[in-house]
Amino acid sequence: MRLLIGILFMSVLIFGGCRSRATATKHDNFAYIYGKGGSQMRLHARVYHSAPDHSTVYYKLNTRDLLYKGDGSGGPFRSIVQIKYEAYSDWSTKNLLDSATTLIQDKSYDTDEDRELIGSMELRRKEQRSFILKIVARDLNRDNESTVYLRVERDGIASHQYFMPVDTAKGLPLFDDHLAVGSSVKVRSDVFAGKTLSCQRYPVDELLPVPVFTTASSMPNDPIPDSTYAITVSEEGTFLMSLNNPGTYFIRSDSVADDGFSLFALKDCYPYVGTAADMLKPLRYITSLQEFDHISNAPNVRYAIERFWIDAAGDRERAREAIRIYYGRVETANRFFTSFVEGWRTDRGLVNIIFGTPTSIYKSDHSETWIYGEENNLMSLTFTFVKGKSAFSDNDLVLNRDPLLKGAWYRNVESWRNGRVYQN
Numbered sequence: 001m002r003l004l005i006g007i008l009f010m011s012v013l014i015f016g017g018c019r020s021r022a023t024a025t026k027h028d029n030f031a032y033i034y035g036k037g038g039s040q041m042r043l044h045a046r047v048y049h050s051a052p053d054h055s056t057v058y059y060k061l062n063t064r065d066l067l068y069k070g071d072g073s074g075g076p077f078r079s080i081v082q083i084k085y086e087a088y089s090d091w092s093t094k095n096l097l098d099s100a101t102t103l104i105q106d107k108s109y110d111t112d113e114d115r116e117l118i119g120s121m122e123l124r125r126k127e128q129r130s131f132i133l134k135i136v137a138r139d140l141n142r143d144n145e146s147t148v149y150l151r152v153e154r155d156g157i158a159s160h161q162y163f164m165p166v167d168t169a170k171g172l173p174l175f176d177d178h179l180a181v182g183s184s185v186k187v188r189s190d191v192f193a194g195k196t197l198s199c200q201r202y203p204v205d206e207l208l209p210v211p212v213f214t215t216a217s218s219m220p221n222d223p224i225p226d227s228t229y230a231i232t233v234s235e236e237g238t239f240l241m242s243l244n245n246p247g248t249y250f251i252r253s254d255s256v257a258d259d260g261f262s263l264f265a266l267k268d269c270y271p272y273v274g275t276a277a278d279m280l281k282p283l284r285y286i287t288s289l290q291e292f293d294h295i296s297n298a299p300n301v302r303y304a305i306e307r308f309w310i311d312a313a314g315d316r317e318r319a320r321e322a323i324r325i326y327y328g329r330v331e332t333a334n335r336f337f338t339s340f341v342e343g344w345r346t347d348r349g350l351v352n353i354i355f356g357t358p359t360s361i362y363k364s365d366h367s368e369t370w371i372y373g374e375e376n377n378l379m380s381l382t383f384t385f386v387k388g389k390s391a392f393s394d395n396d397l398v399l400n401r402d403p404l405l406k407g408a409w410y411r412n413v414e415s416w417r418n419g420r421v422y423q424n
Contacts, residue, residue, distance in 0.1 A: 028091070030361040033147055034336050034352070041065040043137045043146040044175035047123070047153075048164040050190040055123040055152065055161075057085055058173045059135060063106065064114040067141040076107040082138045085121060087131050087152070091363045097131060098124055118172055123152070130154045130365075151365070151394070160394070163251065163261035164188045168240070178264040178271075178338055184242045185263065187251070193237035198255040200225035202248040202392075204267075205341055208284060209350045212383065212399060213406035223248075228255065248340050248392050262340065262392040270342055271334035273327040276302040282330045282344050283308070285353060286416045313419025325421045329353045339393035347399035351383050354412050358383075368397055381408050 044060040061081060068077035081104045087097040102121055123133075133152050138145040153159040165174040165185045179185060189197075202223045210216050231251065233239045241249060243265035252260030269278055280301055284292050287308070298304035306319070313319035333349030334342055343349045351370065358370035359380075366387045373380030383405075388396035415421075 028362070030149070030363050031358055033149060034361065035332055035357050041137065041139060041144055041146040043135065043148050045135045045148045045150060046164065046173065046175055047133065047150055047161050048173070048188070049159075049162045052128070052191070056120050057123055057133065057135060057150075058118065058120045058164075058175070059083060059137065059148075060173075060175050061104070061117045061137060062114055063108065063117060064112075066106070066139050067144075068106075068108055068111045069141050075109040077109070077111050078105065078107045080105050080140045081117075082136075082140055083119065083121065084136045084138075085123075086134045086136075087123070088134065089131055090365060091132055100124070128154050149363075153394075159259050160261040162189055162191050165241075165263065166238075177262060178266050178342075179243055180270075181243060181246045181265045181267055183265070184240060186238050186240055187261070187263075188238050189233060189261075190237040192233045192253070194235050195233050195253075197231040197233060197239075197251055197253060198257075199229055199231050199241075199249055199251045200255065201227045201245065202250065202340075204246045204248075208345055209347050209399070210401075211406075212351060212354075212401055212409050213403050214401060215403070225250075250392055258391060260391065264338075264340060264392075266342060271331055271338070273330055276305065278330075279305050279327065282327070282353065285350065286413050309419065312417055318419050322416070322419050322421055326353065326416065329356070337395065337397075339388075339396040340390055346396070348385055348397055351399065354409070354416070355381070381405065 042062050042065055045057060047055055047057050049055045063079070066079040066081060068079045070077045082101060083104060084099065084101040086099045089095050089097060100121055102119070104117060104119055106117060108115075131152050131154075133150045135148045135150065136145055137147075153161050165177060165179075165187050166172060167174060168184060168186045171186070174185065202225050205223070226247075231239050231241075241251075241263055243249065243263060246265050246267050249263040249265065250260055251262070269275055273279055273282075280296060283295065283305065287295070291308075295301065295304045295308060306323075309319040309323050310316055313322050329352055330344045330349075333344040333346070333352050337343035337346045337348040337352070339346055344353060348368070355372060358372050360369075360371040360375060362369045362371075368385045370383040370385070371380055372382075384400045385397035386400060388398045390396040
């Protein structure tokens with residue numbers, strides 16, 4: 001079991017710049033942030049507004065991902081990581097609005113332990129407009145880095161960045177709003193201190209996205225809450241949430257406000273694939289309904305799943321490799337694309353699982369374009385995802401489906417069904 005020790009580093013700012021640069025690029029390829037040539041160093045980050053004119057970016061690293069060096073005397077071993085943020089006006093420009101850098105230095109006598117290093121940096125942008133924040137962590141001992149992009153919302157005082165879930169024991173920030181059913185979490189919201197908020201719980205949406213070529217809608221109907229209740233925020237600006245049932249808990253200033261903050265109570269082993277049920281559900285993408293029902297109703301579901309892959313691949317070794325990659329993509333989808341449903345059940349998750357990581361990804365405030373193969377090549381595949389209408393999550397993107405993708409879809413599905421790992 002991992003040893004997780006939260007240590008809050010209020011890091012010293014060692015460099016900053018707020019000069020603008022006029023250079024701009026039309027295209028930046030963001031494929032690397034979803035794993036294309038990705039780093040093994042895990043970086044998590046989130047922005048919290050404690051007031052309309054005061055914002056903080058929190059970040060988290062895991063010590064197991066860092067290189068600790070000793071002086072030859074047997075310890076302690078030391079790591080040093082540079083954390084840098086850069087603020088840009090939008091996705092398509094290199095106009096630098098602001099930047100700052102800090103260093104984290106940690107020491108340990110046990111280089112195998114896995115602790116969480118959590119720190120923060122104050123954001124200095126005070127104007128009331130949204131911008132893009134690029135956070136980069138570089139392990140200076142290994143010359144390895146990881147990058148996270150965030151959109152800093154300045155559109156209203158009720159946006160989700162005015163809320164931050166924290167650990168109930170130590171008050172350290174949490175970096176995922178998706179939690180296990182039955183858990184309790186404290187939420188910090190300084191701007192609503194002493195006020196009453198409205199919370200509505202929405203049941204889990206069990207729909208799966210339809211194939212990439214179909215004209216049928218993959219969008220669920222407008223959700224209807226099954227319960228509504230009031231939340232009182234303490235004078236210190238915190239309140240406790242108990243996530244007793246699966247679903248979305250949507251918190252806002254009142255029951256008719258458009259903006260708010262969501263907590264998601266998920267079942268199973270999210271974000272990991274750890275049970276037979278976790279393995280079964282994503283299999284629906286490459287099986288017929290009859291096959292899926294046969295596996296679902298088997299006396300031993302895990303054995304039936306393994307049998308499917310062995311029959312597809314032809315032998316255990318190839319089946320093991322196909323399983324590793326297929327469910328690895330499921331976990332990758334959960335890491336990057338989870339919104340109000342698990343990442344593997346989103347449109348981007350569907351495409352990522354079947355087609356793999358794109359060659360190129362281009363982003364804007366309202367869309368993402370994924371390209372498999374060389375740009376402007378007739379043999380390349382292009383998928384365009386646009387911002388969904390969900391108020392629950394800003395990570396909800398919907399695929400513009402295209403009948404011309406039908407052939408590519410069936411070729412890739414057939415490759416998986418033959419036990420061949422397909423990466424365009």
